[in-house]
Amino acid sequence: MSELSKRFGEKIRSVRTAKGISQDKLAVKSQIDRSYIGRIDRGEVNITIDKLYLLAAALECEPEDLLPKMVK
Template sequence: MNCLSGLEKKIRSVRTAKGISQDKLAVKSQIDRSYIGRIDRGEVNITMDKLYILAAALECKPQDLLPEMD
């Protein structure tokens, strides 16, 4: 069982709060839907490039997708 990092949790949280499905995010970001699913499940480490692409697709700032520091 894989434990999600704060980044994956935050991306999924923002996506679901905006009512955006994995499919819709995939289309908006031009990232394969299966890769979006892997992000949601914490199976991949995303690059900074992907972070910026996802932020643009989610209409937020990249820093909005970063987990808060304790």
């Protein structure tokens, strides 16, 4: 797992938990399999842009709100 995927997963998990949304609920709202949501949370996968937009819609935020800051 890449460092970027790991940081992205942490960002998704942070936004999700701050909004009180479980992995199960996020899976239903985003129409993404629950096990895949878990893999995203753990930074185990690189997601597509399509999935980024599905997650942002489900979390009621902008896609860029889910992206981790660049490390220089």
